[in-house]
Amino acid sequence: xxxxxxxxxxxxGIRRAATCALHTQSRLPTxxxxxxxxxxxxxxxxxxxxxxGRKYLLAPRDLLTVPHLKDxxxxxxxxxxxxxxxxxxxxxxxxSPLIPSDQVKVxxxxxxHTKGKMEVVVKKKRRKGYQKTIKNKHPYTRLRIGPIQITExxxxx
Numbered sequence: 259x260x261x262x263x264x265x266x267x268x269x270x271g272i273r274r275a276a277t278c279a280l281h282t283q284s285r286l287p288t289x290x291x292x293x294x295x296x297x298x299x300x301x302x303x304x305x306x307x308x309x310x311g312r313k314y315l316l317a318p319r320d321l322l323t324v325p326h327l328k329d330x331x332x333x334x335x336x337x338x339x340x341x342x343x344x345x346x347x348x349x350x351x352x353x354s355p356l357i358p359s360d361q362v363k364v365x366x367x368x369x370x371h372t373k374g375k376m377e378v379v380v381k382k383k384r385r386k387g388y389q390k391t392i393k394n395k396h397p398y399t400r401l402r403i404g405p406i407q408i409t410e411x412x413x414x415x
Contacts, residue, residue, distance in 0.1 A: 286349075291410070293351045294361060298408045300346030305364055305406060308340035318405045321369070326397035330368050336401070338364040344408070362408055366401040373397050 287293040297303060304317045310324045316338075330336065341357045341364065343350060351357065373395040381390040 290351070290361070293349065294344075294408050294410075296349050297344060297346045297351060300348055303344065303346050303406045303408075305338070305341050305345075305362070306343035307338045307364065308342065309338060309366075309401075313342065316364070316403050318403055320403040322366070322401045322403060323372075323398050324401065325399070326371065327368075327399045330399065332368050332370055334368045335404075336366045336368065338366055344406070360409060362406065364406050365404040367404065369400045369402050371397065371399055 287296050302317065304315060306313055306315050308314075309322070310327060312324075314322060314324075316322065337359075339359050341353065341359070341362050342355060343352050344357055344362055345351065374397075375395070377394050377396070379392040379394070381392070382388065
């Protein structure tokens with residue numbers, strides 16, 4: 259195949275891909291309620307939420323291990339209020355900095371309190387005869403993420 263034939267064939271393929279992409283572009287929602295409805299219509303959603311000082315990417319039915327949470331017992335239900343981002347495969351809605359808690363509700367159930375693996379720290383000072391072994395297991399809390407409930411809100415615009 260000659261080089262001009264390859265160039266012609268490649269440029270035709272690029273043109274065809276561009277026209278296909280042009281026809282398949284969807285319109286972006288203009289209001290927050292339209293964006294929430296679009297995300298609600300998608301089959302799978304996710305959130306980015308802050309819990310115990312860290313951000314986590316969470317989906318329904320995820321099992322999350324966080325540093326030990328005091329004052330909670332197994333079976334307690336926690337409401338995740340600090341939601342930074344809500345999304346699906348097609349669209350993402352970011353808060354500035356948070357999404358209001360009246361628009362999205364997510365609950366997490368405390369499954370168990372557990373400990374991590376044994377961590378061994380050896381301290382030694384040479385030529386002094388000083389040796390010390392410190393063993394530790396960090397405590398953790400495991401949470402099961404519940405369904406993401408996107409409430410219907412009415413925008414006045």
